[in-house]
Amino acid sequence: MFEENSFKDGGLSRLLVHDSPYFKILNFNFKAGQELPIHSHDIEGQLSIAVLEGSGEFLGENDTTIPAQPGDILISEISEPHGLRAETDMRVLVTIAPPI
Amino acid sequence: MFEENSFKDGGLSRLLVHDSPYFKILNFNFKAGQELPIHSHDIEGQLSIAVLEGSGEFLGENDTTIPAQPGDILISEISEPHGLRAETDMRVLVTIAPPI
DSSP states (O other): OTTTOOOOSSSOEEEEEEEOSSOEEEEEEEOTTOEEEEEOOSOSOEEEEEEEESOEEEEOGGGOEEEEOTTOEEEEETTSOEEEEESSOEEEEEEEESOO | OTTTOOOOSSSOEEEEEEEOSSOEEEEEEEOTTOEEEEEOOSOSOEEEEEEEESOEEEEOGGGOEEEEOTTOEEEEETTSOEEEEESSOEEEEEEEESOO
């Protein structure tokens, strides 16, 4: 995955790792300063965001932030606002179940 | 997660990260030489094994091995034989959907 997905200037670089009826797995790479803006979808299910490399902040409702470092995982309802801001270059793994 | 789960002498050290109707997430830490023996469950669904740190081999049927390094992810049917052998100390993230 590290070889297949790089970093982009315009915004996060997205790689679809797996998609099945059970879950969807994506790798997002962020350059320092890039972000996945807070968003949500009115769909049942949950997602996990696992930090593989780099550090930043998970973003939540009402300007809430949670430190995000390698080994940290955010679990969120798909319908709950969530996002991520990279302070250094970051690689994260996103798993969505059931898949959107 | 890195602070909450360490390494054990007797075998892999297991941490339940999350369990919900949508997926189960576990962190397994292996000392060099430890393994998750090949196994399978006769249940519908899939699992992913993402390597966070260290290197080793994913194990499959008929002595098949696949190199496992940070950024590598194995996707397997739950009913398909799968396992892992650590060559160095390893931390991996396992996601099972639907949860067993």
